[in-house]
Amino acid sequence: MIRVAAYLPDGRPGPGRLAEVELEATVTGPAELTLPHLTVRDERGGDLLDPADTLVQPPAAGGGPLAGAQADGRARAFGITNAAYHARRALDFAARLLDRPLPHLLVRIGMHDAPKRWGGGHYRLPGAAMPAEPYDVSPTGEVHLGGGRTFVHSPDGCDARYFHAPAHNASIVYHEVGHHICRHTADFRVNSSRPRGEQHNGKVALDEGTADFLAAVLLGTPDIYGWHRGHIPQWDPRRRRLDPRWTMAYLRPGNGGQAHANGTIWASALWSARERVLAEGGGPDDFGRMLLGGLSRLGACEGPVSEERDRRNRFSELLRELAAADPALAPAVLAAMADHGIFPEGRNAHLRERMRAGSNAAVVT
């Protein structure tokens, strides 16, 4: 057990409350922590973690290229411990609800950072990807986090700037670990039936939405990205705030990069369903267990890949599996989902048309 620093979710827009936490981890390299079923490594090199010294490093306002080498080193060390804490928390959450641990996850920090900068994250499996991956990707999955490219407001509320390093932002870590959970449950791209080195790295709306919902649960707020997207109005889809207003009427057809926006519809519906379950006396984990059960059921069928890909892309199919995973909660969940235009039958386009036909003009924009 080691003692490290991390931001703890506090339900407010911002990185959370800075605290010292215990972590069941071992320093396995100058910039690497190893935990059960999890490895977190900063790929940019440098002696960031010294087991003989304190591992409690300050966030140093995110470090970054303008911070100076010492502050940037501290910020990167904090990024490792912070990402490890949140990845561990997300994996523990999934393991508890699934009654099994997920396969090993490798989190690489500081990826795709030269000559351009990258301020996001992605989940990767071995296979074609854009941009190309510089390393062999672990067959069980990897989360990649950029080194950061933008300043945001400092969490202490003053005018000072904070370099938005994705490893400092629990919402990004949770979202990407959410993809790992999806890969080893619903497996939306049917990768388990594909050759080991030819995995599909694309994400469908259900994948993005489920990852956003899991992030919201772990953060305790529907405004998942309120820290680094706080400048975007809450009504703007790019904010990706989970909200009852996002219904199937807003579904954007086609495969061209709409997965996040379409995923917000699914995530918002999940959030509404969870609220409904809690309001009706359900326990805090009840809906999460139902969701993970539904994801596992969706991924359990072994039909032809093309048919399974199509089936696993449908909102109605996953909703049906959720209902089957916990029939007791099904009425509340189906009612909440219906408010978002999601029903247990019909293709996505049909659900969209049905919602649009029943919507007033003020909703369908």
Added chain:
Amino acid sequence: MRRCRLGGLSAPPRLGDLVVAEVTRVGAHERLEDAHGRRVRLHKGDLVVGACGNRYATDFYEGYHRPGPSAHLLTAGGVIGTAVSWHTSCPVPTELEVLGPLTSEDAEPMSLEHFARPRPPVPPEDVVRPNPLALAVVGSSMNSGKTTTAAGLISGWARAGLIPGAAKVTGSGSGKDRWTYIDAGARHVVDFLDFGMSSTFGYPTDRLLTTMSAMRDALLQDGANAIVLEIADGLLQEETRLLVKYLPAVCSGTVLAVGDALAALAGVDLLKESGVPVVAISGLVTASPLAARETAAVTGLPVLSPATLAEGAALDLLADPAPHA
């Protein structure tokens, strides 16, 4: 509102003086920027107001302020002078007849100097100020990609959440570069017009040097926290050559915009002789991956396209600024 009129010719106009002229023949410049920056189409017989000045543009005109009734429109921004040579691809200049000075209500000739912004106050010597984040952009020649490079830096800084400021230190009066900076995300922009010069060619070097520092300080005063200073023309242009020697006093490094590897090599050598740190190569050369690789090989410097600068590389160029003189 300031009321102006056409005055009588009492003394020859000087650099920067505003004059009223009639268009006698529309040539290369078919349009002239109005007070809002819109390029207004010119017709024979139109009355226009411009500022007397010179122009040094190897791809366009070589022109000088020569008081007299006949003149040329040297830029679309309204610099009026006499073109003495021009690039073979350039049409003959638009011809003007100077009618007289633009005068104020009290009949005094008006000059850009009357509109110059005050120089920012110099802080007391005992006040320690952090070194501002500032880079210069210089080039091997006209049209080597300096303004596009500056726009890439501005865009990269703006996207990173910084407050970019941009200064066009030298050149000939025209709104084109100012609009390019603003479109790229510059929150604050100054150029030599703001400091009373219609074009910088022919002004004393001392004036240009103090103006360069004043521009940077003005942008800081306005609220910018990442600044680009663009110096016009090529490094061999006389005033540019003198100015670059003083760049270490106003910025932490220089981005060199070039069209090919040979120009990059020569430019880096010239800048090193002047003690100016070159942090990257950019400009037209980056349009060709092969030429970019050649440039990187001979200079050992990062070769970054304006698009790459905009996508984050601009931020790294501000890292670890060298101590200022």
